Amino acid sequence: IYYITGEPKRSVETSPFLEKLKKKGYEVLYMVDPIDEYCIQQLKEFDGKKLLSATKEGLEMEEDEDEKKAFEEAKAKAEGLCKLMKEVLDDKVEKVVVSNRLADSPCCLVTGEYGWSANMERIMK
Numbered sequence: 001i002y003y004i005t006g007e008p009k010r011s012v013e014t015s016p017f018l019e020k021l022k023k024k025g026y027e028v029l030y031m032v033d034p035i036d037e038y039c040i041q042q043l044k045e046f047d048g049k050k051l052l053s054a055t056k057e058g059l060e061m062e063e064d065e066d067e068k069k070a071f072e073e074a075k076a077k078a079e080g081l082c083k084l085m086k087e088v089l090d091d092k093v094e095k096v097v098v099s100n101r102l103a104d105s106p107c108c109l110v111t112g113e114y115g116w117s118a119n120m121e122r123i124m125k
Helices: 010-012 016-023 034-042 065-077 081-091 117-125
Strands: 003-004 028-031
Touching: 003 016, 003 034, 016 028, 028 034, 028 081, 034 117, 065 081
Parallel strands: 003 028
Antiparallel strands: none
């Protein structure tokens, strides 16, 4: 079960994190109340299905062989760029990687799998 947290609803609906999920026809839960962020941290699964954040690292979607091959080629092409971006950004980012989570946007900042989401950091401030 894919979900995304944030405010307001319009911002969540147009988030680049959802591009590939929407393109593949997946439904995504929009959690737009601040309390949702607290609840989702404790609720790891529902009805035997894992809850997966669209904004965190480690999001994996089913791909066919052509998509996998195209992704590996793109990843190999961009390896030098990723290294350069990591050098330039240095300690401002943990790592720079090529991802298959976007469809139209050039890039996005993803939080660690076990860290706070950007929405939680905003709430805590």
